[in-house]
Amino acid sequence: MKKLQDSLLLWYEKHGRKDLIWRNFKRDGSQAYEVYVSEIMLQQTQVSRVLKDFYLPFLARFPNLKELSIASESDVLKQWQGLGYYSRVRNMQKTAIICMQKHGGNLPSSVYELQQLPGIGAYTAGAVACFGFGKSASFADSNIRRVLCRLFGLPHPKNREIENLAKMFLNTKSSFDHNQALLDLGALICTSNPSCILCPFFPTQCAAIKTNPRDFDQRKKIIYKELNIALCIVSLPNGEIGFIRESGKLYAGLYNLPKLDSLGFIKAQYLGSFKHSYTKYKILANVYTSKLDYKNSQKLASLGIVFFPSDNLPPIANLSKKALKLTAL
DNA sequence: TTCCCGGCCG
DNA sequence: CGGCCGGGAA
Numbered sequence: 176m177k178k179l180q181d182s183l184l185l186w187y188e189k190h191g192r193k194d195l196i197w198r199n200f201k202r203d204g205s206q207a208y209e210v211y212v213s214e215i216m217l218q219q220t221q222v223s224r225v226l227k228d229f230y231l232p233f234l235a236r237f238p239n240l241k242e243l244s245i246a247s248e249s250d251v252l253k254q255w256q257g258l259g260y261y262s263r264v265r266n267m268q269k270t271a272i273i274c275m276q277k278h279g280g281n282l283p284s285s286v287y288e289l290q291q292l293p294g295i296g297a298y299t300a301g302a303v304a305c306f307g308f309g310k311s312a313s314f315a316d317s318n319i320r321r322v323l324c325r326l327f328g329l330p331h332p333k334n335r336e337i338e339n340l341a342k343m344f345l346n347t348k349s350s351f352d353h354n355q356a357l358l359d360l361g362a363l364i365c366t367s368n369p370s371c372i373l374c375p376f377f378p379t380q381c382a383a384i385k386t387n388p389r390d391f392d393q394r395k396k397i398i399y400k401e402l403n404i405a406l407c408i409v410s411l412p413n414g415e416i417g418f419i420r421e422s423g424k425l426y427a428g429l430y431n432l433p434k435l436d437s438l439g440f441i442k443a444q445y446l447g448s449f450k451h452s453y454t455k456y457k458i459l460a461n462v463y464t465s466k467l468d469y470k471n472s473q474k475l476a477s478l479g480i481v482f483f484p485s486d487n488l489p490p491i492a493n494l495s496k497k498a499l500k501l502t503a504l
Numbered sequence: 505t506t507c508c509c510g511g512c513c514g
Numbered sequence: 515c516g517g518c519c520g521g522g523a524a
Contacts, residue, residue, distance in 0.1 A: 219510045224521065259519030262513085296512050317510060367508080368524095394509080395515095424518070450505095453519045457506090493520065 179326070179380055180346040180353065186375035187356030190363070195222065196230065197306070198355060207282045207307030208239055214302045215267055215294060219260050222362075229258055240280055244271035252428050252490035259453075259493075261429055266294025284308040297338070305354055313338070313345040314354070318361025324392040325365060328382025331392070367394070402456045405435035406498045407443055407463045411472055415482040416499075418489060425453075430488075432462075432495040433480055441465050447501045451494050462498045 192198070197213035200206035212233060216225045233254050237243040243251070246268065255264040270292040274282055282303065283289055289300035301314025315323065315337050323340045324332060332340070346353035364374050369388050371377045378384055383391050409417040418430035419437075435443060443463035451458045467475070472482065483489055491499075 215511095217510095218512075219519070221509085221521075257520080259521090260511090262518070263511090266512085294512070298511060397508085399507085426519085451520085454517060 176344070179344070179376065180349075182375040182380065183356045183360070184346070184349060184352055187352055187359060190373075191352075191356055191359045192222075192363075193355075196226070200307075202307070202309035202351060204281070204284055204308045207284070207303060209234060210307035211282055211299075211303050212267075214299050214306070215263050216258065218263060218299065220258060224258075229255075240271040240274045240282070243268055244275045248428060249489060256429070256490045257493050257496070261427060262424075263294055265428060269293045270295065282307070284310065286310075286312050302354070305350055309351065311345065311347045311350040312354075313341040313350075315341045316358070316361075318365075319354075319357045320361075321367070321392050322357055322361045322365045325369075325383035325388050326376055326381050328385075328391075330390060397455055399452075399455050399457050402458045403461070404458060405461045405463060406432040406495065407435040407438055407441075407465055408432055408446070408498065408502065409438065409441075409465045409467055409472075409475060409480065411467055411469065411482055413484075415484050416488075417467075417472075417475055417480040417482050418491070418495070419479055420481065420489075421492075426492045426494075429490050429492045430481070430483075430495070431492050432498055433475075433478075435463050437478065438465075438475065438480075439478075441467075441471065449497050449501065451497060453494070458494070460494065460498060462501050464502070 197210055200209050213225070213230060216229060236250070236254050237246060248265070248268070251264055251268050252261060255261060273292060274280060284304060286300045286304045289295050289303055290297060295303070298314050298316045301312040304310040304312040305314070319341060320337050323337060323344065324330070327340055329336060329340070360374070364370050367389070371381070371384060371388060374381065417433060419433045420430050421427055443465040446462045446464050448459060448461045451460055
C-alpha cells in the first residue's frame with residue numbers, strides 16, 4: 176500500500192497539474208470559498224472551460240459568501256450563463272445564505288456539515304474539507320472511481336465499496352496531494368481509453384492490466400432522443416426582444432426565446448437552423464423572426480413573454496443564445 | 505457529424 | 515434511477 180501511495184505521489188510531482196489556480200490557495204480554510212466555487216464549477220464541466228470564461232470572473236463579482244448571499248438571482252445566473260446545470264449556482268446562493276445565518280459567514284469545515292448544504296454531496300464535501308481546509312478526507316468522483324476500480328481490480332463495485340477503498344488507500348500524511356494526484360491520474364492517464372504506458376502503476380502494480388482495463392467500471396450507455404423545436408425571435412419597433420422565463424427544472428430561472436407554436440398564429444419568417452443538445456436530447460432548432468406592433472405585443476405579454484432591450488438582456492440559455500447569433504450573420 | 509463526459513437531487 | 519447542460523474529442 177505504501178509503495179502504491181509513493182508511486183502515485185512521485186508521478187504527481189512530475190506530471191500533475193500543480194499550477195491550477197485552486198491548488199495553490201491557503202489550506203487553512205481562509206480560502207475555502209475559492210476552493211468551493213472551483214469544485215461546484217468542476218462538477219460537470221471541463222477544467223479548460225471553467226478556467227476560460229467562468230472561474231475568475233465569478234470570484235471577481237462574488238468574492239465571498241456575503242456578496243453571493245445578497246446578490247439578485249438574475250446577477251447570479253448571469254454570472255453562470257453558458258456554464259450549464261444552473262441549479263448548481265442557485266444551490267450555491269442558498270448555501271451562501273445558510274452560511275451567513277448559521278456558520279458565521281464561513282463554510283463549515285467538517286465533511287458532515289458540508290454535506291448538509293444544498294448542492295454539496297459526498298464528493299464535494301470531501302473535496303472542500305481536504306482542498307479548502309487541509310483535512311485528511313477521502314472521497315471519489317468518477318475519475319478517482321475509475322482509477323481505484325482498475326488499480327484494485329473491482330469490475331463493478333458499489334458506491335460503498337469505492338468509498339471504503341478510497342479511505343483505505345488515503346495517504347493521511349499527504350492527503351491533499353494524494354487526492355489531487357488521483358484526480359489527475361483519472362483525468363489524464365487512466366481515462367476510459369487509458370494510456371497505461373504512462374501510468375505510475377504500470378505494469379505490475381495495477382490489477383486491471385492483467386486483463387483489460389476497459390472492462391472496469393463501464394459507464395451506462397445513454398439513449399439519445401432527437402427533438403425538433405421552432406424558436407421565434409419576436410421584436411418590438413424599438414428593438415426589444417421577447418423572452419420567456421423558464422420555471423420548470425430545465426433552465427430554471429433562465430430565459431429562452433419563446434417557441435413559435437406557443438405564440439398563436441403570428442406571422443413569422445424563417446431565419447435558419449442550428450443543432451444543440453442537453454442531457455439526452457439532440458435538438459434541431461429552427462429559428463423564425465417576427466416583427467410586432469405594440470398592439471400584438473400586449474397579447475404576447477399576456478402569454479408570459481417579457482421584452483428586453485438588446486443591451487440589457489436577462490440570463491439566457493445557450494440554446495437561445497445560438498438562435499440570436501443567427502441574426503448577426 | 506456523432507459520441508462521450510460528469511455530481512447532485514427527488 | 516432518470517433528469518439536468520454544453521463543449522470538445524473521436
